Amino acid sequence: MMKVVITGANRGLGFEFTKQCLVQGEEVITTCREPVNALNLQSLKETHNNSFQIVPLDVIDYHSIELAYKQISSLFSRIDLLINNAGIISGSIRRYHAFGEFFTEDIVRVFQVNAIAPLLVTEKFYPLVKNGNQPKLVFISSRRGSISQKEGTSTYSYDASKTALNMFGKRLAAHVKRDNVILFLLHQGWVKTDMGTDQAPVRSPDSIKGMLHIIENATLAMSGSFLDWQGNLIPW
Numbered sequence: 001m002m003k004v005v006i007t008g009a010n011r012g013l014g015f016e017f018t019k020q021c022l023v024q025g026e027e028v029i030t031t032c033r034e035p036v037n038a039l040n041l042q043s044l045k046e047t048h049n050n051s052f053q054i055v056p057l058d059v060i061d062y063h064s065i066e067l068a069y070k071q072i073s074s075l076f077s078r079i080d081l082l083i084n085n086a087g088i089i090s091g092s093i094r095r096y097h098a099f100g101e102f103f104t105e106d107i108v109r110v111f112q113v114n115a116i117a118p119l120l121v122t123e124k125f126y127p128l129v130k131n132g133n134q135p136k137l138v139f140i141s142s143r144r145g146s147i148s149q150k151e152g153t154s155t156y157s158y159d160a161s162k163t164a165l166n167m168f169g170k171r172l173a174a175h176v177k178r179d180n181v182i183l184f185l186l187h188q189g190w191v192k193t194d195m196g197t198d199q200a201p202v203r204s205p206d207s208i209k210g211m212l213h214i215i216e217n218a219t220l221a222m223s224g225s226f227l228d229w230q231g232n233l234i235p236w
């Protein structure tokens, strides 16, 4: 049984990760900004009470990261799998900012959530990860962060934040390999969620099933890779 921690799990892919990990019999601490309002997660507690905890975590608030670490380390002596999932596509109510409408605060916020937070959360939680059984760190990236596969979208800050995340992940993977910790970056396909919209072709249960299969079979040799939910390597 793995001890799993997931960020940004009250909806979308984070919620589906939580659900499937629990169904697989893992012990899960899932995190979100406002547990009291996370009714989906609360309802999972009814069926998985003994193996499931919800801890508050706003990934861009360092105090919140410290409090979450304190609470998690009182519940888990190790983390076998940390999934950095929380992400945003835009830092403001306007969905995207195109050339001619750039807005510093928007770009900074997207970078904070998508690129900087996974680095800081991982750094803070690392003592527990180092204690893990075949420990794995997963950074949820996006194909849009691939410079060579860029398809001319208008989500400048989102795409660039995932490119930055890829670089952080690649650097960190080499570092943590010394402790036998596996780190890789995953793209889950274009998935039907609030972010992915209803037009997306992939259902979240399928995407998560594919990613969990990759995670379960991950080895140190694939550390530092950037893969999609079906296991295909994505060029940087």
Ligand SMILES: NC(=O)c1ccc[n+]([C@@H]2O[C@H](COP(=O)([O-])OP(=O)(O)OC[C@H]3O[C@@H](n4cnc5c(N)ncnc54)[C@H](OP(=O)(O)O)[C@@H]3O)[C@@H](O)[C@H]2O)c1
Pocket: 007, 008, 009, 010, 011, 012, 013, 014, 032, 033, 034, 057, 058, 059, 060, 085, 086, 087, 088, 113, 140, 141, 142, 143, 187, 188, 189, 190, 191, 192, 193, 194, 195, 196, 197, 200
């Ligand atoms: N859907 C796709 O097609 C797709 C494709 C490629 C990659 N991705 C990546 O997959 C991940 C999940 O995306 P999704 O589609 O599930 O998006 P989503 O439905 O918009 O959900 C995003 C989640 O991130 C949380 N979050 C945002 N800011 C946070 C913060 N500061 N602290 C803690 N949690 C925060 C949200 O919490 P609140 O409810 O509190 O806002 C929500 O639970 C993201 O990293 C995204 O970039 C998605």
